[in-house]
Amino acid sequence: MDFEHKPVLFEECIENLDIKPDGVYVDGTLGGAGHSSAIYQKLGEKGMLIGLDQDGFALETSKKRLEDQNGKGSLIFANTNFVNIKSVCFENKIACVDGILLDLGVSSHQLDEAERGFSYNKDAPLDMRMDRRQKFTAETIVNEYSKEEIKKIIREFGEENWASRIAEFIVQRRDEKRIETTGELVEIIKAAIPSSARREGPHPAKRTFQALRIAVNDELGILSKAIEEGVNLLKPGGRFCIITFHSLEDRIVKNEFNKYINPCTCPSTFPVCVCGKKKLAESVHRKPIVPSVKELEENPRARSAKLRVLEKQ
Incomplete structure (x- = not known):
């Protein structure tokens, strides 16, 4: 490519x-x-x-x-x-x-390359690594961090008002099965944010994806x-x-x-x-x-x- x-x-x-x-x-x-x-x-x-x-x-x-x-x-x-x-x-x-x-922006190529997992518009593995040599990915955070740790990342790095609720929904879903794709995470975020709050502004997953990317790469x-x-x-x-x-x-x-x-x-x-x-x-x-x-x-x-x-x- x-x-x-x-x-x-x-x-x-x-x-x-x-x-x-x-x-x-x-x-x-x-x-x-x-x-x-x-x-x-x-x-x-x-x-x-x-x-x-x-x-x-x-x-x-x-x-x-x-x-x-x-x-x-x-x-x-x-x-x-x-x-x-x-x-x-x-x-x-x-x-x-x-x-x-x-x-400091994510390149257009990285966003468009679905398997990198940076985009909330494309279903792909939950990756988000800038450096593919590292083992730590967004999937690690979503499935292995505590609810409080996830909430802190989303709130501080994404400045997301619904951080607590999103973290709660993530933990509930992963109790049923491991969250492995960006598509699954987007569904969880949409379910966590009330429809009234999703009608205006950017894509509901934008801030959470930004937060995870920052955390994965220690930006x-x-x-x-x-x-x-x-x-x-x-x-x-x-x-x-x-x-x-x-x-x-x-x-x-x-x-x-x-x-x-x-x-x-x-x-x-x-x-x-x-x-x-x-x-x-x-x-x-x-x-x-x-x-x-x-x-x-x-x-x-x-x-x-x-x-x-x-x-x-």
């Missing part, structure tokens, strides 16, 4: 990375190489692109696409999660980089660590671009970026800073960048995307 993925906020990302021909750039979520293809085209002979992806199929497909471009710069690929960005760079004797891009825990590693890798003037797709991710990015933009821990009542902590970065834009009306018309999956950009001092 081919890997097609329409990159979100494409022009905005390329512009804000401020790509230098001799720079070193990391795409921590290589996907279908949508963003990376444009980055690579802007590099000269001394430039370098490092592509990371924990999805082996995505990595191999994008590696071929980029190599077929016959670009001038060097290419390095690693089949790993972006949380390992620093170790990948050090293994390749790269001490610092000029730019980092993370696109939020990984994100905080990756931002710290990434900022440490950036050269002065280097840029960190992160695209998020829901409020939990965006909150983490905003808070982690703020640690470098405004690290002062002094009480607001103090007339001057006495903690001695110096700012290490600036926010390139006061507010996150969101898709244009034109992009939303062409790609509805971009509707919740936000781009935040940090520049290291």
Whole structure:
């Protein structure tokens, strides 16, 4: 199966990375190489692109696409999660980089590939692993976690108002038989949420599926660590671009970026800073960048995307 993925906020990302021909750039979520293809085209002979992806199929497909471009710069690929960005760079004797891009959305390919289990619109095994080498899946959570643990995951990671009732219905159903498919889970969620609450808003299973995907892949825990590693890798003037797709991710990015933009821990009542902590970065834009009306018309999956950009001092 081919890997097609329409990159979100494409022009905005390329512009804000401020790509230098001799720079070193990391795409921590290589996907279908949508963003990376444009980055690579802007590099000269001394430039370098490092592509990371924990999805082996995505990595191999994008590696071929980029190599077929016959670009001038060097290419390095690693089949790993972006949380390992620093170790990948050090293994390749790269001490610092000029730019980092993370696109945290599930790729169109992963959603469309039914057997991956990411989509609530297609019946498939309850999987949801970004990295198919790991054994832990959504099926493990649904069938082996306690009702309280399931409720916590759905409430905190999915911000689902009906988390308690959904968890209760899941436990009742699995007492009868193990829940093995996305279709079975969707039926349970629909039964748990009253019909009056299902008439408006997104698909009733959207928040629960989001929550399970985040839990399976430890997305939020990984994100905080990756931002710290990434900022440490950036050269002065280097840029960190992160695209998020829901409020939990965006909150983490905003808070982690703020640690470098405004690290002062002094009480607001103090007339001057006495903690001695110096700012290490600036926010390139006061507010996150969101898709244009034109992009939303062409790609509805971009509707919740936000781009935040940090520049290291």
